[in-house]
Amino acid sequence: MKIGFNFTLGETLPLVRSLLASGRIDYVELLIDNFLAIPEEELAAGFDVPVGFHIMFSKFIENDAVALDSLASRLRRLIDRMSPLYVSDHVARFTHDGRQLYHLAEIDYAADYGRVRERVDWWQQRLGRRLFLENYPSILDGGHDAPAFFERLCRDTGCGVLFDASNAVCAHLNCGVPLEAWDGIIDAASHFHTAGYNLSILQPHLVLDTHDRALSDATMAFLESRRERFDTPGATMTYERDDNFDELDIASDLDRLRALFADDAVAPPVERAAP
Amino acid sequence: MTVMTQGRAERLIDANLLEALTVPARQGDYPRESRAFVRIDTSLRIYWHTLFDICPGLLELSSPDGLSIFRPFMAWAADEGLSLNWTYYLWVDVWLRRSPFAGRVTPELRLSLIGASAARWATGDRSEAGGIVLSGLDAADLVCGWKARSIDAGRQIERIELEDPLPAAPEPFGFFTVPGGELDGGFPGWTPIPR
């Protein structure tokens, strides 16, 4: 299992460099649409390890074709130049009636299927690459439809799933989607995410995908219970952190992941020279 | 809202709440102890933090919880169908100037709102443009937002005072975008900010 860390731009660069230097991560996942004003050469030379491309704000299900065409042509140049390990995007609602949702909403998997399928076909074609689509951290009952939705979408469009293990744990805790419901998707997937989550301020508590703390015991247990399903040749696991950038805390989670997926469970992290 | 029908809870999905996720008053449509209520609360809190964490000066005008600004602004924004895109802070400025707080809105507070919108454009815009220029407090006073141009840098916000003012911008604000990272391409004319 290759272990990676997300980089969204700017202030966490020293942290990412330090995680690379200590051998704790093997690749960097770039929130690629944040980097589009950076000269291509600089971006391509930015890391001497592989990168993953995570597209955050294409809004490819909702956005107009002109804006998406422009975005796709710029992404495509970077894809051709940097050959990322994967190109991923999100199945979620970013707007409603033209109004921006700051906490992304879950789509209606039944009602929206046709539109999403059409858009995935089109967006993959524009990007010239197979897309890996991330599962949403479900809060309400619609989450029960997600596993079958993704299986059908993969069958119909040839896309893959970027399976976020802790998002599945959120959905399990929030609305009882059984973790086993994802087993077919995990078997077919090679690219994974995991992160810490937190409880809502108000009760009854919701489990929110906050990326601001250590992995939960439930997430670790989920990964352990399916270690062989996750860890197949070419598999990647990105540890996401978007707040509370405590390096010791992050390093300890990365070490836990590395130990879990190590061929020989006691292998220490490899020291690598700082770039 | 969870309604019992024929012995089983009715299914509630996220898409059922779309109308309420941006409108504080709609939260009251759901029982306080329901998951829908907390889901809407979670959504609204992000708008709150996006506003008050970035422009804490607003809290000096309002009650310490900010709700005397937040709730009426969000209600007005819903009535007006505002997109709450990068112009969020600019429309807060517009609302404030027509609100009971109008007499206490300082130029510094207004500039923090204008700068916050420029920053939000610079981090969120996905077009080919490299920067945005916003009309500031007057036609000689511009606020620019520049997208990050290096992997170890963030977006930059810059206030520019012109010796020769540009033509007056449309009310409430005008903007134009520039291709690269500098203000050297001349003045293409103002576009009114989107709603």
Ligand SMILES: [Fe+2]
């Ligand atoms: Fe994720």
